[in-house]
Amino acid sequence: MTVEPAAARPGRGRRPAAEVRAAVLAAAGAMLLENGLRDITFEKVATRAGASKMTLYKWWPSPGALAFDAYFAATEQTLAFDDTGDLEADLTRQLHAFVGFLTSREHGPVVAELVGAAQSDPDLAAAFAERYTLPRRALAVTRLRTARDAGQLRPDVDLESVVDQLWGACYHRLLLPACPLDTDFADTLVRNLLAGIR
Amino acid sequence: MTVEPAAARPGRGRRPAAEVRAAVLAAAGAMLLENGLRDITFEKVATRAGASKMTLYKWWPSPGALAFDAYFAATEQTLAFDDTGDLEADLTRQLHAFVGFLTSREHGPVVAELVGAAQSDPDLAAAFAERYTLPRRALAVTRLRTARDAGQLRPDVDLESVVDQLWGACYHRLLLPACPLDTDFADTLVRNLLAGIR
Missing domain, CATH: 1.10.357.10 (Tetracycline Repressor, domain 2)
Known part of the structure; x- marks a missing residue:
């Protein structure tokens, strides 16, 4: 252009x-x-x-x-979050899409660089939190709350912490790479958390 | 000097x-x-x-x-990981120390900046992975494997994914701040994962 x-x-x-x-x-x-x-x-x-x-x-x-x-x-991020009534299926579908996004050659490196730069740029950090992190967390928490209200999660579950243990765990593999970030990993995250590892 | x-x-x-x-x-x-x-x-x-x-x-x-x-x-990072035989207590103690480290005024900002800079500096990223991320993951996995061998974790648990859902979840709150990163959060992470949220 x-x-x-x-x-x-x-x-x-x-x-x-x-x-x-x-x-x-x-x-x-x-x-x-x-x-x-x-x-x-x-x-x-x-x-x-x-x-x-x-x-x-x-x-x-x-x-x-x-x-x-x-x-x-x-990029016109889509923030939709399905609610089919099946929490495990909805979380898995959303995480598969998220992993696909983070590992795409187009988006992954840019997101990693923006999160990285935000660590020493307070203005970028504020924009990122306000317009990306917080709205995305809110959508996930809304979906989780519906599940909790429907009795599909324990009534005392802290919903924000679940976001960190699903999407946050994916960011961890993006930003501090050590193990594969793929759909198998996403499935494991959901299974670990829903059923417990004990 | x-x-x-x-x-x-x-x-x-x-x-x-x-x-x-x-x-x-x-x-x-x-x-x-x-x-x-x-x-x-x-x-x-x-x-x-x-x-x-x-x-x-x-x-x-x-x-x-x-x-x-x-x-x-x-900083002379200590990499010790207790094994008292009580997995929940050992994970909780280690995560409390880790949260204290990430939220200290001395260390938190430097670690965040180094992880951030690694996103656009392949040499820093390689050093970080080789000398920090991988050895720390290995220590945690060793402790988790002992617990799995002792029947304290399900035999099919993917141990690497547990690292992302505990320490990775803490990094998520450091790097994409939205909610408090404190010892209550650490306790919640351990509880969610050991017992399951369903």
Whole structure:
């Protein structure tokens, strides 16, 4: 995609802010998938999007926060969580999809890099928590609560901890790799937790 | 600690390599605890340690890998894992210590930054896996295997997955913070997994 700088568009005046924003996100999203997070600087993205570097500084607190926006604008994450009434089947299906996402060549490295960069970028960490981690946890907890209310889980189960022992366990294999992150692993996580290991 | 550059040590000749290495690790370790990972560049560490920048390039593949060495030289991680015969008590004690480590002001941020940087630094990732993740997993699996052999765990339990559902769940709350990472959480993880949540 070629985007002419605003200054090179004689007679057409300033682009509307929404258009500039879309061009910036498209440029950053493409750069992120091409070369990863280390390529994302305000300067490079501004040049590629034909936008002013100052605009980017005004709109995003850090290059990491811009990369996060770009990534999620590009990928249209689906947050759906099935409720067929069969908790084990629903958890397994969701975790298979999640493992597929984390291990895809397109998404896995970008998610790992964004989580990684968030460890030293508080603005990126805040964006990640608010717009990714917390809403996804909430959907999982809602599904688990339905199961608990239906008597399919012990009444005293701490639902948040279940999220850490299913999805968190998958992140662990992504971020501190040691063993395969695959659908067999997902099945084992669900089985361990539902039935207990004792 | 003040270390004179080699050039300022007339008549004393070159420092032995082991001494230079110790000075570099001490300098990098102090800088890491003072200002975090972003402060660690070969140039700054070389200056502080009175060493040649080229030496650092020769000895470490990346500043992240140097930071990792410095951190683990400084902290003397204890890898002990009790075996009192009571699996639940031993897991709980180990996880309490681990949560204390991850939430300490001294260690938590450095570990999070090192794991984070490893997502875009293959040399750091390799060092982390080889010298931290894998040996720690092996100790936990050994303890779990003893319990399984003693009939305290189901004979078909996948022991590696248990590591992800206990220690990995703690890393999840460190790296994608959303809920408290404390000893109550550790207790819940052990209870969920041993007894099952159904």
